[in-house]
Amino acid sequence: MTYTIDITIPSCKLNEDIRKVVAEIQKNTPEINYQGVWLSGLNVSASKNRNECHKRCTGDIVVSLDDDIQGFYPGWLTEIVKPLIEDESIRFASARLMNANGQIGFMMTSKKDLSQDYEIVSRCPTSAFAYRKKDFDSLVKFWNKSSLPFDEGFIGSGWEDDAICHDLKTKFSKSKIIINNKVRLIHLNEQKNQKENLQINKDYFYKTGRVK
Numbered sequence: 166m167t168y169t170i171d172i173t174i175p176s177c178k179l180n181e182d183i184r185k186v187v188a189e190i191q192k193n194t195p196e197i198n199y200q201g202v203w204l205s206g207l208n209v210s211a212s213k214n215r216n217e218c219h220k221r222c223t224g225d226i227v228v229s230l231d232d233d234i235q236g237f238y239p240g241w242l243t244e245i246v247k248p249l250i251e252d253e254s255i256r257f258a259s260a261r262l263m264n265a266n267g268q269i270g271f272m273m274t275s276k277k278d279l280s281q282d283y284e285i286v287s288r289c290p291t292s293a294f295a296y297r298k299k300d301f302d303s304l305v306k307f308w309n310k311s312s313l314p315f316d317e318g319f320i321g322s323g324w325e326d327d328a329i330c331h332d333l334k335t336k337f338s339k340s341k342i343i344i345n346n347k348v349r350l351i352h353l354n355e356q357k358n359q360k361e362n363l364q365i366n367k368d369y370f371y372k373t374g375r376v377k
Contacts, residue, residue, distance in 0.1 A: 168225040170199040170246060171298075173218035176232040177357060179206025183232050190230075193237040200224050210358075211322035212315035215291070219314065222298055231292045233353035236263070245348045246295045248283060256333050256340040259294040262352040270352050273327075275344055283343040287334075288377075291326040293350050300333070308332045309373060318373065321358030324366035331375045 172190060176183055187202050203221045205214040219227065226246050241260075248258040261279075262270035269277045273288045304314030311318045312332065319325040333340050 168198060168246075168250070169223075170196070170226045170228060170242065171201065171203060171222035171224040172199060172228045172230065172242070173203045173205075173215075173222065174230050174232055175205045175211065175214035175218045177206075177208055177211075177214060178232065179204060186230075186232055186234070189235070189237050193239050194242050195239060196242050199242060210317065210320050210325075212317045212319050212325045215315045215325070216313045216317065219298075219301060225298060226295055227298050227301070228295045229291060229293070231352070233355045234293050234350050235265075235353065236349070236351040241348055241350070245293075245345060247347075248343055248345055249295055249297055252341070254337075254339050254341050255343055256300050256337055257289060257294055257296055257330065257342040259289045259292075259342075259344045260348040260350040261344055261346050262290065262292055262354075263349050265351055265353060270354065272344060279346050282347055283345055285341055285343050287342065288327055288330040289342050289344060290352075291329065292352050292354075293348075300337070304329070304332050304336060307336055308375070316373070318369055319362075319366045321362035321366070322356070323359040323363045324370045327377070328370060328373075328375060331377075 203218050205217040248255045264270045274286045278284045301314040315325050316328050
């Protein structure tokens with residue numbers, strides 16, 4: 166199967182730190198079927214930055230990375246998209262997020278199960294994950310008019326990842342969200358514009374009729 170990949174870095178900043186991330190990606194991504202790295206760099210919410218990156222993509226698969234992801238190595242890209250190629254029911258394939266000290270990082274509903282190649286979870290952070298562009302295209306205005314495909318009713322960051330997982334599983338009843346234990350990337354988890362907005366975004370999540 167021939168497929169193309171876009172890499173995106175949705176971020177509220179655009180500075181030398183981001184360029185270093187891009188350089189690390191380019192150094193460790195020799196695959197010929199990836200089309201480049203898209204940046205947003207807008208001083209807006211996480212949802213709006215993610216949507217801005219998504220609409221620029223033309224590839225079959227999109228790999229979205231937060232600006233505080235590190236630890237790229239040759240082969241990481243092929244491995245992170247592999248579950249989407251193998252199984253049509255997998256709609257969201259995340260890397261296993263690790264702390265800088267080498268310990269397993271926080272990943273919402275994960276039981277930190279490293280015994281299998283993939284761990285199936287109900288929800289997952291959008292810090293480093295792959296998805297089919299057509300799947301997310303189908304979420305535009307699916308849940309509400311603010312879903313493009315990320316719901317722009319969320320402010321700052323936080324809970325927009327819960328919402329995208331919820332909407333995927335609602336749109337595609339048999340869809341799977343997985344963590345790929347073969348791809349371990351470092352997540353610094355800077356939580357930009359998040360803590361101060363968590364309760365507001367949690368309330369919005371439930372106000373829109375979404376349920377866990």
